[in-house]
Amino acid sequence: MVVLALLGALTACSGHDPDTLLGRADAGELTIGIRFDQPGLAEHTLDGRFVGFDVEVAQYVAGQLGVKPSEITWKETTSATRETDLTSGRVDLVVATYSITDKRKQQISFAGPYFETGQDLLVRKTDDTITGPEKLNGRRLCSVTGSTPAQEVKDRFASAVELVEYPRYPDCVTALLAGQVDAVTTDGVILAGYVTENPELLKVVGKPFTTERYGIGLRQHDSGGQAALDDAIQKMISSGTWLDSLRRNIGPSGYPLPAPPTVTER
Numbered sequence: 511m512v513v514l515a516l517l518g519a520l521t522a523c524s525g526h527d528p529d530t531l532l533g534r535a536d537a538g539e540l541t542i543g544i545r546f547d548q549p550g551l552a553e554h555t556l557d558g559r560f561v562g563f564d565v566e567v568a569q570y571v572a573g574q575l576g577v578k579p580s581e582i583t584w585k586e587t588t589s590a591t592r593e594t595d596l597t598s599g600r601v602d603l604v605v606a607t608y609s610i611t612d613k614r615k616q617q618i619s620f621a622g623p624y625f626e627t628g629q630d631l632l633v634r635k636t637d638d639t640i641t642g643p644e645k646l647n648g649r650r651l652c653s654v655t656g657s658t659p660a661q662e663v664k665d666r667f668a669s670a671v672e673l674v675e676y677p678r679y680p681d682c683v684t685a686l687l688a689g690q691v692d693a694v695t696t697d698g699v700i701l702a703g704y705v706t707e708n709p710e711l712l713k714v715v716g717k718p719f720t721t722e723r724y725g726i727g728l729r730q731h732d733s734g735g736q737a738a739l740d741d742a743i744q745k746m747i748s749s750g751t752w753l754d755s756l757r758r759n760i761g762p763s764g765y766p767l768p769a770p771p772t773v774t775e776r
Contacts, residue, residue, distance in 0.1 A: 531728055531735030534602050535575035542568045543587030543601035543727075547680050549703030550759050551607060560584050563759040567624055567743075568605040570751060571726065574742035588677065590656025593617045596729055603739075604727035607700055610775065619732065620725030621739030623771045624746070628718025629659050630698035632705070634686065635713045640693055642717050643667035649692040650674050652682035659695045662720065679704070687711060697722050702765035714765075725775055740773050747773075 526532040534540055544564055546554040552564040569579050587595045587606050595601045596618045610620045633640045640646065643663045647670040653660035660673045674691050676682050682694040683704050694701065701714045726739050746752045747770040756767050 526734065530732050531602055532575065532738060535572070535577050538577060539581050539583070540572050540575070540577045540603065541583040541585055541601045542572070543585050543592065543595050543604040543606055544568060545588070545606045546586045547678050548607065548700055549707055550763055551700065551703060552605075554584075554586070561759075563625075563755050564605045564607065566755045566759070567726075567746065567752075568603065570746045570755075571603075571605075571621075571739055571742035574745060575738060588656065589654050590677075592656075592727060596727055599729075602728070606727075607697060607724055608727050609697075609722045610725040614727075617730070618727050619730050619736055620727055620775045621736050622725035622743055622773060622775050623723035624726065624743045624752070624773075625699070625724040626768050626771045627697045627699040627722050627724070629662065629695060629720040629722060630701055630718050631715040632683070632686065632694040632701040632712055633692070633715060634689075635711055637692070641715060643695075643719055646671040646693060648672075650690070652676060652685055652691040652694045653696060654679055654682065657696065659697075659720075663695055667719070683708075683712070699760060699765055702760070702763035706763045723771065736775070740775065744773050747771075 526536050544552040550562055552562040554560055572582055585601050587601065587604055592604050592606060592608060593614065596604055610623060631640060631643065644667045646663060646668040650672045651660050651663060652674045655675045655677055664671050664673060679696065679700065685691045686694050698714055698718050705712050705714055728735055752770060760767060
């Protein structure tokens with residue numbers, strides 16, 4: 511009986527705090543925030559599937575933590591809610607084209623990066639007047655609520671641009687197709703997904719003007735979880751799974767696939 515008690519105590523000591531990422535993974539469940547509306551990256555399809563590069567990154571790192579795809583609960587997150595989704599405990603992780611910034615790190619932590627891209631512009635295919643952000647003075651530029659790309663254009667390139675915000679990028683794309691705005695801005699890899707849906711009507715300008723490093727968001731002060739995620743991202747890259755996923759999900763858009771990033775957020 512004494513031996514059994516000691517073994518039980520040792521087992522308890524070897525487990526992870528249930529309030530941490532690894533503790534949640536020990537319990538065989540994770541809730542992960544993703545976008546539902548980004549072609550090639552993360553979509554909730556009409557038949558109920560979750561598909562895209564971000565989805566596969568999330569599934570891979572969860573698997574490295576011992577959590578099967580069937581044990582993942584997917585929650586939709588948006589640019590405006592990603593921090594509060596994490597800090598409130600609504601989700602355990604966010605894998606949602608989530609750029610690593612110092613401002614965001616005041617509230618949450620990041621693992622990664624797992625992908626690097628740059629801000630670009632989506633315009634109508636017949637529009638040859640917008641060749642870069644500096645050409646947007648007097649034009650209407652759309653982005654989503656809670657994101658920073660449109661303000662970046664106004665601050666750095668075109669102070670007279672008119673900013674328009676919608677809750678979701680598909681709303682911006684619809685407005686662009688209808689002629690209600692002149693351009694949509696966010697990261698090039700996100701915009702490329704919308705071109706694949708309307709290749710005869712839309713194009714990406716193709717002149718990135720920022721560097722965006724996508725990380726996996728998690729709650730602060732969870733160094734064990736952060737380290738485990740970094741290790742999982744590195745393994746995904748070194749095993750070739752990362753590139754295979756990119757080719758499958760992003761390759762058809764024609765977007766130039768970048769080299770793997772260096773994992774630095776440890």
